[in-house]
Amino acid sequence: MSRLHIADTGLFVAMGQPSNSRYQAVRRFARRNDITFVLPERVYEELTLDDPNIEAPPVNDAIDEGWATVAAPLEFSEPIVSRAMDGVQRYIANADDCPADRG
Structure with missing residues (x-):
């Protein structure tokens, strides 16, 4: 398994929700190539802000599906x-x- 380290929120913000074709394409890419995207805690925290005015990117879905993780x-x-x-x-x-x- 390869691990790709993500430096900022841009990838997950651009992918959008699981119904979005970009999200589905990145998920397929990760699965086909046995890749896990590794997010620093800081990036994860930015993606999971509790703000009712912002639709949070589905980073937790990606983590639950096993193709993303949060780094120590x-x-x-x-x-x-x-x-x-x-x-x-x-x-x-x-x-x-x-x-x-x-x-």
């Missing part, structure tokens, strides 16, 4: 994780043309 939190004390996060912050800062340490 990252350990920022691990050197590979902190280097990756620093690199991402630098990349975003360069793309936005602002200092990486500016919030």
